[in-house]
Amino acid sequence: MSLKKLGLIALLSLATLPAAAQTQVVRIGATPGPHAQILEAVKPIAAKKGLDIKIIEFSDYVVPNAALASGDIEANSFQNQPYLDNQVADRGFKIESVGLTVNFPIGVYSKKHKSLEALPNGATISIPNDPTNGGRALLLLQDKGLIKLKDNVGFKPTPIDVTDNPKKIKFVEIEAAQGPRVLDDVDAGIINTNYATAGGLDPVKGPIARENPKGPYVNLIAVRSEDKDKPWVKALLESYHSPEVKKFVEEQFKGSVLTSW
Structure with a gap:
C-alpha cells in the first residue's frame, strides 16, 4: 500500500474521533412504568445532543439512590424532593436534584x-x-x-x-x-x-x-453533587424538558401523569 493511501486512511481515522468523543453513555435509574417510559421518549432527543441513555430499572425506592451514590449509574429519575431529603439525611448520600420532571398524584x-x-x-x-x-x-x-x-x-x-x-x-x-x-x-x-x-x-x-397535584411531591432528576454542573447534565435536562417529551406525557398518560416544567 502506498504512503499516500496510508496517510489518507490515517486522516479518515482521526476525522472520526471527535464525533465518537462527543457521545457519552449516561446510565439512568428509574422505577418500572411511567418513569422508565418517559425516559424512552427522552432517548432519541438526547442522542442528538451526544448522550447515549441507558435505562436501568429498579423495583423499589431504596436501591436507585445507593446505586447513584456508588457510581453504578450517573443519574436517577424516580423520586420527589421530600424523599430525596430523607435519603440524604439518613444515609449521607452526596446527591441532589438538578431539575423537575413530572408529578404523579397518589x-x-x-x-x-x-x-x-x-x-x-x-x-x-x-x-x-x-x-x-x-x-x-x-x-x-x-x-x-x-x-x-x-x-x-x-x-x-x-x-x-x-x-x-x-x-x-x-x-x-x-x-x-x-x-x-x-x-x-x-x-x-x-x-x-x-x-x-x-x-x-x-x-x-x-x-x-x-391527592391534590399541587404540592411538594413533584418528581426530579438527581445526580451526584460532583456532577451537577457537567455539560451532560444540562443536555439531559434540555432533552427531558423538550416539547416532544411534554407531548408524549400528555398523550400517553392522559392526565395520570402531569408535567412540571
Missing part, C-alpha cells in the same frame, strides 16, 4: 368500596412503608377528613402521629411496589401512580380519592 384505591365515606369502622388501609410516601398517604387521608395528625408534623408523619381516627382505621405498612397486589386483602390501599399503572390500575378513573 391515589386511594379499593376493590370493595366506592368512596372514602363507604369505608367501614375498623377498615384496613395499606400505605407505603417508606417515610416519605407513607407520610404522604397519611397527609392525603387527613386532607380528605378521615384522620387528624399532630400539629407541625411535617411531610413524614407515621401512624403514631394520628391524633383523631373516628373510623378506627388500621394501617398496614407495606413496600410501595406491593400496593396493587394486596388490594384484595385490605379495604383500601394508597398507591403511587407508577406502581398503580404497573399493576394494571387506572390512576385517573380508578382511585376513590386522589
Whole structure:
C-alpha cells in the first residue's frame, strides 16, 4: 500500500474521533412504568445532543439512590424532593436534584368500596412503608377528613402521629411496589401512580380519592453533587424538558401523569 493511501486512511481515522468523543453513555435509574417510559421518549432527543441513555430499572425506592451514590449509574429519575431529603439525611448520600420532571398524584384505591365515606369502622388501609410516601398517604387521608395528625408534623408523619381516627382505621405498612397486589386483602390501599399503572390500575378513573397535584411531591432528576454542573447534565435536562417529551406525557398518560416544567 502506498504512503499516500496510508496517510489518507490515517486522516479518515482521526476525522472520526471527535464525533465518537462527543457521545457519552449516561446510565439512568428509574422505577418500572411511567418513569422508565418517559425516559424512552427522552432517548432519541438526547442522542442528538451526544448522550447515549441507558435505562436501568429498579423495583423499589431504596436501591436507585445507593446505586447513584456508588457510581453504578450517573443519574436517577424516580423520586420527589421530600424523599430525596430523607435519603440524604439518613444515609449521607452526596446527591441532589438538578431539575423537575413530572408529578404523579397518589391515589386511594379499593376493590370493595366506592368512596372514602363507604369505608367501614375498623377498615384496613395499606400505605407505603417508606417515610416519605407513607407520610404522604397519611397527609392525603387527613386532607380528605378521615384522620387528624399532630400539629407541625411535617411531610413524614407515621401512624403514631394520628391524633383523631373516628373510623378506627388500621394501617398496614407495606413496600410501595406491593400496593396493587394486596388490594384484595385490605379495604383500601394508597398507591403511587407508577406502581398503580404497573399493576394494571387506572390512576385517573380508578382511585376513590386522589391527592391534590399541587404540592411538594413533584418528581426530579438527581445526580451526584460532583456532577451537577457537567455539560451532560444540562443536555439531559434540555432533552427531558423538550416539547416532544411534554407531548408524549400528555398523550400517553392522559392526565395520570402531569408535567412540571
